[in-house]
Amino acid sequence: MPLLQIREALRAAIDEEMGRDDRVFVMGEEVGYYDGAYKVTEGLLKKYGEKRVVDTPIAEAGFAGVGVGAAMAGLRPIIEFMTFNFSAVAFDQILNNAAKLRHLSNGQFTLPIVFRGPNAAAHMLSSTHSQAFESFYCGFPGVKVISVATPYDAKGLLKSAIRDDNPVIFFESEVMYSVKGEVPDEEYLIPIGKADIKRPGDDVTVITWGQGVAVALAAAQLCEADGLQCEVIDLRTLRPLDDEAVLTSVRKTNRAVLVYHGWPYGGTGAEISDRIQRLAFDHLDAPVERVCYEDVNMPYAENLENLVIPSPERAAEAIKRIAYVRV
Amino acid sequence: MPLLQIREALRAAIDEEMGRDDRVFVMGEEVGYYDGAYKVTEGLLKKYGEKRVVDTPIAEAGFAGVGVGAAMAGLRPIIEFMTFNFSAVAFDQILNNAAKLRHLSNGQFTLPIVFRGPNAAAHMLSSTHSQAFESFYCGFPGVKVISVATPYDAKGLLKSAIRDDNPVIFFESEVMYSVKGEVPDEEYLIPIGKADIKRPGDDVTVITWGQGVAVALAAAQLCEADGLQCEVIDLRTLRPLDDEAVLTSVRKTNRAVLVYHGWPYGGTGAEISDRIQRLAFDHLDAPVERVCYEDVNMPYAENLENLVIPSPERAAEAIKRIAYVRV
Amino acid sequence: MSPPSAETSPAPVAGRDPDELRRLYTQMLRIRRFEEAAARAYTQGKISGFLHLYIGQEAIAVSTAELMKPGDRVVTTYRDHGFAVALGCDTGACMAELYGKKTGLVGGNGGSMHFFAKDHGLWGGYAIVGGHVPVAAGHAFASKYLGDGAVTLCFLGEGAMHIGATHEGMHLAGLWRLPIVFVIENNQYAMGTPLRRQTAVDDLTVRAPSYRLTSDRWVVRDVFETRARLAKAIDRARNDEQPGLVELLTYRFRGHSMSDPGKYRTKDEVEQWKERDPLFRAEAELRGQHGMSEEDLEAIDETVWGEMDDAVRFAEQSPHPEPEHRFLGHLVEDDLAAAAGHEPVQEGN
């Protein structure tokens, strides 16, 4: 199987879907002539032209809203946020239009739209450029939320997202675009809403997504030295959550740790923790732990950023703590 | 003690603080000549003039940002959102400016600013006008978040919020502005960060805030018939959370139910649930339950809205369920 | 408040056919009576929430409806009943929506502020000020993309001119030469705030060149004039790649919503504007120039009231939405499953 970078896998997904359906188009800042700020859309302008690869001025609320309107009118927009940090100025369009117009119109409209782009911290971009937005968007009834960590998942899930008839928020990561992995030549789709066990194990369930996946796998590795076998579950879809996958694992291991990029108060992490304590209460031998950002605005300084972002060591510590391994 | 409505208590707080400190001013849509969309600021324009009671055009990002800038420059703005639903268009100003500028500038600036207004569902305003925003804002490092349910709390906490040197998000409710309660004549402050036991009890801890408080108290009443004594804790401050108050109660009752207005996925409710399972794990005899909005966009139709919003009956059911009372 | 500066004297409009005027008059009257019936129901406590009346502005919706071709779209604000009635939505369904009934225009999901009737060209009433402007630009974007020849008409209050989303939506429409006309219904107030405290300019079309939009601006006194001038803007947008910005000087005779007593305006001012009321003027013309009798006029009114009484009756007798309805309209697959008889699934509950 060919080895692709995540950016190439995403591009292949967009390219295939654009080839398959004339109504699919890409819109965002620098997606066209610049080939994408992070080169995800490289070559697409050349192939599909200005009509279907649309550069925008800096106006996220504007072009997010244009995407919503275009979706109502039968197109299938892929809206790129250069990073999800800039979606903060389009928050209302996602909350009050994308997520609500089907409901408000009592089903008169269908909104097949994908909002995608990199999310969460990269490296030394300071606080305004290092935020994880799933905690906000996962809360919205009316949308689906996806976060990918491998080229294979990126391609299969982005294709599904583009074909989905609902608004989908699709999270990538600047620091992961170059991550390579096998991607089959033949076409495939990955169903939205299904988690993936990235590493099987019997002792502790480690639940993760996005940038957290690599951290969790590294932590699992570290824990092996202590004889702990972690089951690492990559959620992939954050809304709707794959409760079954999580609960099946927790019922087996009786312990769960969440590892992810994002602030600690509330959000996706807290939701999963709450579901586990509620739906697997009698199976838990230890509290659910979360390893995520510290509760601060992300500092620019590298040494501080490294402390704020979850590390394999910090994750391993939490895993061992709830496995009651002396640390 | 005089009986005041919540709106009057809020007004008294603003009035007293404006009288006390020239740098305090109010800004927002219709706060002046119209006397406030919900009459919280009634009479203040007349008393303090246009300079300190500032009507704005419809430009939430604009005037929220003006507030932030004015706070950096030494003023103490009170920014009214006509409702917090409209703060969605100012999301970026709160996230990236209000919550971050002190940190980004390494403490060069202090941001004594209050964003206040009604929050969550009122009655038949449909989905764009019925949203609870604490789940978003509680996540931001760098702000405090308050939600009030009585005239006494409203006055004492708003005064503290205005005097606080940090950005404070202050939640009220359209449907509670007319709620009456005793408010002392003499000046008082209520400390930010302290929960209040609105009803003591030994059997189940019911944690609530804002519009949830009345629901929780009514549910507690209902549960008495089954011999259950609920301890109803009104958090009042949602960030920072008063962990001690919650944990002390849960260690006593070994059971907790959250009752609040807001969506179920993530947010403040999930955070509290997570903290309880984590910090009182060995004390819990049942999973923590949450009684909140159903996971839908709020319908306009009254009968549907009543089903989506938490009712005393629904709360009582959850309380009994985790107390293992047959329902 | 003094009368607006653009008191453009309407050039005598050709073709003032009495039958046509009568038809347009009746349409305007239907909107007015619909809203009067709604206001009464509101006062009686039969409907709730927010209710923003369009009374005084009807000529705009009626002119617009006249000009729409199949596929054209109207996108507007929460002040949306007038467009629904003018575009031919069933007044029973409109009233039932205000009552939050199952038979309502959007099944009780949206209420007064969110009328949608795609089949009638009503692409929605939106309640976040300015938030619909980029969406409307998106509709026009799709028209250009698909080459369907349709025009989108995006209505907004003058109060919406000062918010970011409006700026971005208009800017993109101008940049991309989209087939859209933005129509400002400048009814002089945003809630209680008169224009002079909203903005430093008098004439909102001064913004048009910054977006490369064509512009026009007039006092809405005459439904023929309004139709004729709107037609030109629509034509430019449809055929000449010239998106437009039109400012219509108008007035709402009621408060901002039912809860607003409108104390910020003088009686004099309201009276001045009543003289410009296109409905009143059309009636006067029918009576004066066209010699229509009092009885004929009353007969029209009776028919219209009859329709509205029926609408109210329909609304009152209609059932509430089924409880499961609240789970619909979120994800497409849930709607399909429900249609096939399956139970709803709830996230996180």
Next chain:
Amino acid sequence: MSPPSAETSPAPVAGRDPDELRRLYTQMLRIRRFEEAAARAYTQGKISGFLHLYIGQEAIAVSTAELMKPGDRVVTTYRDHGFAVALGCDTGACMAELYGKKTGLVGGNGGSMHFFAKDHGLWGGYAIVGGHVPVAAGHAFASKYLGDGAVTLCFLGEGAMHIGATHEGMHLAGLWRLPIVFVIENNQYAMGTPLRRQTAVDDLTVRAPSYRLTSDRWVVRDVFETRARLAKAIDRARNDEQPGLVELLTYRFRGHSMSDPGKYRTKDEVEQWKERDPLFRAEAELRGQHGMSEEDLEAIDETVWGEMDDAVRFAEQSPHPEPEHRFLGHLVEDDLAAAAGHEPVQEGN
């Protein structure tokens, strides 16, 4: 890209004092060399994150610094080093910030995009496009409220003109007649997007009347001219309640940030603009009209490079911030507690 239309020929500016020119030239050079040093460190992998260079636009920051009175403020974008240097911030502290060091201008919290130096009048570099415009209006609001006589100068790229926050901030400033000047640094590109694909107009000051802002517009070729014309705008804002919008036609000779090779521009275009480079022109004038020798010029450059080498050395030798520093700058009381030696408390951990 063809040269901008507003190639306003600079009226011969009175008072071209050679000493003054030399001073301004040196200031511009300090900015350029600072950034060249930073770019080198970046290329060497010693600094990271985003680094947006100001090279080509230095005359703007230098003119501005000349005009500021105590209390006046500069608010700008992520392209902020030039202002920091021009306003007198220590280049060592600036460089240390890029290195993320404890001794940095903001202690390593903000990095390149977030220089703040209140005491020097630098009220910050902001990284969300347009997000700073309302904040700057807020500073001006405070000045008016307090009657302190200060002016706020808000700089933005031409790319920021199309986003909502900019519209709202400018609109409020115009409505309330705030003491502020908005200065568009139109360097022709927003990242890789040339102006003609950003907006349908050529001249961005066409927007000024919609906000009732005064306006001016010129090509930045000459630091004296730029200073003189900026001075007028500032004066109107300070003394006549006339907030302003100024469009400065300029160019960045480097890519948008260090990761941008700038392939979207032709060599020719860059060369054309290099001829307008105020630093280059000042040097030519010093050499030509004022007879400065090559050695004199080299001596200046050497001194400036010396400063920058010191800055780099200082940055490299400075310590990293202490780990506990990451908990500071959030809540005031935590900062006070830390100053008093207490441990930080973490919410939710």
